[in-house]
Amino acid sequence: MTDPNVPRGSAVLAGLLADLRAESEVLDGLVAGLAPERWATGTPAPGWTVAHQIAHLAWTDDWSELAARDPEGFVAESGRVFGELLAAGADPVEDGAARGAVEEPAALLARWRAGRERLAAALAAVPADTRLPWMGPPMKAPSMATARLMETWAHGQDVADALGAVREPTARLRHIAHLGVRTAGFAFTVHGLPAPQAPVRVELTAPDGEPWTWGPADAADRVAGPALDFCLLVTQRRHRDDLALTAVGAVAQAWLPIAQAFAGPPGKGRDAGSSPRMIE
Structure with missing residues (x-):
């Protein structure tokens, strides 16, 4: 309390x-x-x-x-x-x-x-x-x-x-996901692109199965998938192609490949197929 x-x-x-x-x-x-x-x-x-x-x-x-x-x-x-x-x-x-x-x-x-x-x-x-x-x-x-x-x-x-360790995902991922959502405009700007004007609805599934959402429910652009995958994406620890995330709409589709929750210049990220889960 x-x-x-x-x-x-x-x-x-x-x-x-x-x-x-x-x-x-x-x-x-x-x-x-x-x-x-x-x-x-x-x-x-x-x-x-x-x-x-x-x-x-x-x-x-x-x-x-x-x-x-x-x-x-x-x-x-x-x-x-x-x-x-x-x-x-x-x-x-x-x-x-x-x-x-x-x-x-x-x-x-x-x-x-x-x-x-x-x-x-x-x-x-x-x-x-x-x-x-x-x-x-x-x-x-x-x-x-x-x-x-x-x-x-x-x-x-x-x-x-x-x-070779596997960490158990927790509700703490919500902080990282929130930061990833809030930095969407920055991700475009740091790549020399205009910040999008259209809102994006983000719908993630938390580790316990509960829904985490950001953005207007009626937004045309949408991102959805596991919260863990979204956090791996915005911290650039996994390649977009190796994650179970869906994007609908031009803004959402343009955002995911360049998403970053950290300050500074764009990171190189990871190559497709190079993550441990893909290698296994």
């Missing part, structure tokens, strides 16, 4: 942070018992090992924590660090992952654990209406928590695929 003395925004954020913690613990469980040499296992992301995946999450959590705790410091420090790396021809994201990947696995795991706890505490303290600076558009604390959950789940999928 929701506490009437807790502002609704605070309750929403608390729920998101609890789900982020739970998603992090699932991934933690995949890597905590790995022998050191298995941290060097390659993942579906070209050039990235399991260690790169965890290092990237630790790196992004650290920057997110700085943005939540000290917005002005984030703007100054990210401008300096990213500017120096870009001037040297380096990709800040790749650099952060590579630096962390060479750490001793136990130290990297400890750093990721400590960083994600600091981030949760920092986000919990952000005033409800405050927009935090970021590498993309500024966002409020709930949006940042959702973005961190999406990234943790997506990079966790890479780790699971590398290790």
Whole structure:
């Protein structure tokens, strides 16, 4: 039951942070018992090992924590660090992952654990209406928590695929699906295409069989299918052709191949037929 003395925004954020913690613990469980040499296992992301995946999450959590705790410091420090790396021809994201990947696995795991706890505490303290600076558009604390959950789940999928593990889909996928729906216009824009004016109805089947829906019920353009498949699509962890998603209408059909729930330039995604489920 929701506490009437807790502002609704605070309750929403608390729920998101609890789900982020739970998603992090699932991934933690995949890597905590790995022998050191298995941290060097390659993942579906070209050039990235399991260690790169965890290092990237630790790196992004650290920057997110700085943005939540000290917005002005984030703007100054990210401008300096990213500017120096870009001037040297380096990709800040790749650099952060590579630096962390060479750490001793136990130290990297400890750093990721400590960083994600600091981030949760920092986000919990952000005033409800405050927009935090970021590498993309500024966002409020709930949006940042959702973005961190999406990234943790997506990079966790890479780790699971590398290790041959299968994760049980949960209701936490709704956060990722919601982000995927909300970023539809961005997906077109980042590809140099005009944002569509026609609404899209999205009808997904949750892991427990319940329906999750977005958009007008009478929209001509429609996307439907399993929530898991939609989340794999918008995080670009599976190719469109390998998923049980249907699209009706020109806008829906144009959106699915370019969908992305993450900020930044378009990702390469995965090749058709390359996912573990297809290989099996």
